[in-house]
Amino acid sequence: MTGVQTCALPIYSLSPNTEHKLKVLNHKPKRTRGSKVLIIDDDLDLCHGLRIRLQVHYDTYFANDAGSGLSMAFTEMPDAIILDIGLPGYDGYFFMQSLSEIPGLAGVPVIVLTARDRFTHEWRCYDAGAKRFFQKPIDNRSLLVAIEQLVG
Numbered sequence: 001m002t003g004v005q006t007c008a009l010p011i012y013s014l015s016p017n018t019e020h021k022l023k024v025l026n027h028k029p030k031r032t033r034g035s036k037v038l039i040i041d042d043d044l045d046l047c048h049g050l051r052i053r054l055q056v057h058y059d060t061y062f063a064n065d066a067g068s069g070l071s072m073a074f075t076e077m078p079d080a081i082i083l084d085i086g087l088p089g090y091d092g093y094f095f096m097q098s099l100s101e102i103p104g105l106a107g108v109p110v111i112v113l114t115a116r117d118r119f120t121h122e123w124r125c126y127d128a129g130a131k132r133f134f135q136k137p138i139d140n141r142s143l144l145v146a147i148e149q150l151v152g
Contacts, residue, residue, distance in 0.1 A: 036061065037151075038063070046136075074102065086114060116135075121133075
């Protein structure tokens with residue numbers, strides 16, 4: 001035996017005279033299409049949950065208020081933005097208005113994901129430039145389909 005044993009997990013020999021072989025079992029590198037999704041929501045748990053769901057398909061970033069969301073959008077140049085309307089300080093409507101005034105970001109599709117009622121806010125969101133409107137909670141499939149349709 002050469003000092004390296006292979007079982008469910010590799011065992012490594014640290015002997016300097018031993019040939020080291022590393023076998024990686026079932027290794028699949030993270031594959032993204034290079035598309036970036038920015039999540040802007042003041043609920044940190046929701047941001048982390050969405051990031052976990054989306055990072056398999058997209059490079060994900062998040063911010064917790066409109067101001068840091070605008071900074072992050074300018075820095076990362078996302079391909080899509082998931083936005084809550086009820087943010088601290090400036091709300092999601094302010095964010096969408098500001099986004100539309102920034103060259104290079106005005107055409108980025110915004111998906112609104114909010115706990116606010118559909119009757120009052122859906123038409124306002126579309127009027128402000130949103131491409132999709134969803135109420136929380138949202139199922140993974142609906143969100144992924146919306147992103148795929150908008151990003152391509």
